[in-house]
Amino acid sequence: MNEKGEPVIDLEKCTRCRLCIKACPVGAIEIYFTPEEQKILDELSAKERAKPEAAPEKPAEAHLAKLGEYRGVWVFVEHAEGRPAEVSWELLGVGAGLARARGVELAAVVIGDNVEHLAREAFAYGAHKVYLVDAPVYHYYRTEPYYRTLCYLAEKYKPEIILVGATGLGRDLAGAVATRLETGLTADCTGLAIDERGFLLQTRPAFGGNIMATILTERTRPQMATVRPHVMPMPEKDASRSGIIIREEAPVREEEIAVKVLEIIPDTRLDTVDVAAADIIVAGGRGLGSAENFRILEELASELGGVVACSRAAVEAGWMPLERQVGQTGKTVRPKIYFAVGISGAIQHLVGMQDAETIIAINRDPHAPIFEVATYGIVGDLFEVVPAITAYIRKRRAEKAAGSK
Numbered sequence: 001m002n003e004k005g006e007p008v009i010d011l012e013k014c015t016r017c018r019l020c021i022k023a024c025p026v027g028a029i030e031i032y033f034t035p036e037e038q039k040i041l042d043e044l045s046a047k048e049r050a051k052p053e054a055a056p057e058k059p060a061e062a063h064l065a066k067l068g069e070y071r072g073v074w075v076f077v078e079h080a081e082g083r084p085a086e087v088s089w090e091l092l093g094v095g096a097g098l099a100r101a102r103g104v105e106l107a108a109v110v111i112g113d114n115v116e117h118l119a120r121e122a123f124a125y126g127a128h129k130v131y132l133v134d135a136p137v138y139h140y141y142r143t144e145p146y147y148r149t150l151c152y153l154a155e156k157y158k159p160e161i162i163l164v165g166a167t168g169l170g171r172d173l174a175g176a177v178a179t180r181l182e183t184g185l186t187a188d189c190t191g192l193a194i195d196e197r198g199f200l201l202q203t204r205p206a207f208g209g210n211i212m213a214t215i216l217t218e219r220t221r222p223q224m225a226t227v228r229p230h231v232m233p234m235p236e237k238d239a240s241r242s243g244i245i246i247r248e249e250a251p252v253r254e255e256e257i258a259v260k261v262l263e264i265i266p267d268t269r270l271d272t273v274d275v276a277a278a279d280i281i282v283a284g285g286r287g288l289g290s291a292e293n294f295r296i297l298e299e300l301a302s303e304l305g306g307v308v309a310c311s312r313a314a315v316e317a318g319w320m321p322l323e324r325q326v327g328q329t330g331k332t333v334r335p336k337i338y339f340a341v342g343i344s345g346a347i348q349h350l351v352g353m354q355d356a357e358t359i360i361a362i363n364r365d366p367h368a369p370i371f372e373v374a375t376y377g378i379v380g381d382l383f384e385v386v387p388a389i390t391a392y393i394r395k396r397r398a399e400k401a402a403g404s405k
């Protein structure tokens, strides 16, 4: 803008591409050049065309050599006031494989207030080493002290890989750390492996779940990835394992932190059922037809000691709360038994449940894609099949109870 508030085109910078005209959402831009301006622009574009083509950018040799200074696989141990998030142990499971493939150590990073017990638990789940920063400033999670501390540790000890759970907290922390360390971060990975050059292959669904993309962080370290809970299997716990604890002083002081936690108020409106932790899930989709019809799934779930979940179609119809949605934009689950009732089996649903031990699909369409991942498939009307299963279980239970008298 000039001093009169009029827009001015910087002729040194303008390339006449006119993309600004297309980009303006209200069509407010029109460009006309005076003959003198046109002359300058023509000269500038002629100069531009005469320039030899720049060689493709190569990562600086010195920088590549620096990548070799980074060693070890780290897992950030998430917790809420000392109660660990299980995803941290799942990440130690996958991290152990990565560390073996790279011939390096697996370390856990424990930041918190009075959290030494988490270091012992990290050893039980496979960590060789724990970086422990224990101080009152970490009592409640706040982005600033946590991300500054993780950055401090990463800059000091230079890990090649950092894994973080793709939870609300983990996404917040990992994004801040990657930004500050100026490194790559791949969110919501469903697969992690090491390639022949020793780089981390980070695989995740892309384009609405229609393709799987494998992403590499080639030029910077650490390589950072987040993984959703229940995507990776839980490793065996062995309480006899131990390791080295590296204690660090907190590199941040309370008076430096702008955000203060005054009180924690639990959201009582939130659905208290934890779908992701359930062993038996009875999930319903659009085929249920109404919120009331989910009652038949509640009955089956209660007979089996399970919980009711749903597809996104059921959430969008307002039949079920978002917390119960399974899939790419919902929860990832790994139950022992997953009933998919009136669910077609769209890829975005499958990515959230296909690792269930047993999948029982009930659908009246024999060609529904859900049958491709199902262990058992029942082709039929759910309003007949589901009550029949519930009635059968009740009958067997009653017979068993009568037999034991």
Ligand SMILES: Cc1cc2nc3c(=O)[nH]c(=O)nc-3n(C[C@H](O)[C@H](O)[C@H](O)COP(=O)(O)OP(=O)(O)OC[C@H]3O[C@@H](n4cnc5c(N)ncnc54)[C@H](O)[C@@H]3O)c2cc1C
Binding pocket: 208, 284, 285, 286, 287, 288, 310, 311, 312, 313, 314, 325, 326, 327, 328, 329, 330, 331, 341, 342, 343, 344, 345, 346, 347, 348, 349, 352, 362, 363, 364, 365, 368, 380, 381, 382, 383
């Ligand atoms: C970016 C993006 C993210 C998404 N994320 C998710 C996600 O996280 N989770 C998710 O679930 N979806 C997600 N979706 C939506 C997904 O693509 C599907 O639209 C959705 O999963 C379909 O839900 P549905 O199977 O319940 O419904 P439909 O595809 O309509 O299937 C209903 C099924 O019910 C069967 N049926 C109907 N009546 C009966 C009956 N009486 N008896 C037996 N069977 C019956 C039908 O044969 C059909 O197979 C996402 C989509 C996009 C684009």
